[in-house]
Amino acid sequence: MAWRIGLFYCAAPLSGAFGGLLASGLARISVDGYNKWPWIFFIEGAVTVIYGIICLFFMPHNPGHAKFLSDEEKKITMAHLKRDFHGATAEEDVDRETFDWHWVRMAFASPNLWMTSLVWFFVLIPLYSFSLFLPTIISALGYTTLHTQLLTVPPNFCSFVCVLLTTWYSDKLKVRGPVILAGSLVAIVGYIMLLASHAPGVRYGGTFFVAVGVFICSPAVMAWLSNNTSPHYVRATAAGFQVAFANCAAFVATFSYLKKDAPDYVLGHSINIGALVLAIVTTSLGIMYNTWENRKRDRGDRDHRLNENQSRLGHRHPHYRYTI
Known part of the structure; x- marks a missing residue:
């Protein structure tokens, strides 16, 4: 689970790496009165919208509807989904599962939903502020605008590699929480370097620690909730709420680095x-x-829960074990 989410989520630091390179080039365009930075929004925004429309037509509802899989592959993937119910509802046909408000109530009654949503909220405060203000932090070290954009690439690319490594290792060890603890500690070390030193090299090194620490936490916390909620509609409801709740951290992150606090940004750190x-x-x-x-x-x-309708127990089933 963590590896699959990691493959998806590593696009975030990778886009940060390519974003710096693209911005350094696109910011040189001057056409019809639109000079430099507007072209970053025009071109990157257009690519995103076009690709989103393409995905609308080509992404399958589930593996059973995937045109790029053979019949045998569809059978195998759907069997994996059934097994993902931990035996609680394995006899049900996943492809015919229907929505029921019972699953929504079960999702919101899960302590794991609230704990992981809070964890991700706290993690996204530094992650969003890092993503938004990394160029600001680096430029405060005395670099030019172009040099600053280029220097945003290495920390993001380093975190991209570390996301892949840690998600693979998280699955190997079958743990999520310890990965989040380790990532948070690594990021704290980075912020201490940014706060305690005035040497540009040390401060720039701190951005690597921050990038690696915060980016490896996100796929781990997403996988943690997914591992600990079942079946499909419970997991979908929980994941949707987790994303919506945690992204409210942007309200805090957006205002954490103020111009008046430059160049040390003690309050933001x-x-x-x-x-x-x-x-x-x-x-x-x-x-x-x-x-x-x-x-x-x-x-x-x-x-005692076995006396209830077992097909409606999901992650409450006595045989279901939570991932730590």
């Missing part, structure tokens, strides 16, 4: 350290809750 500390606390609570709940199920303390 401090806000991000505080957010990461809260992410560590919330992640630790999530690890403790899931460990406690798994032990309850191991002891048979949740077996």
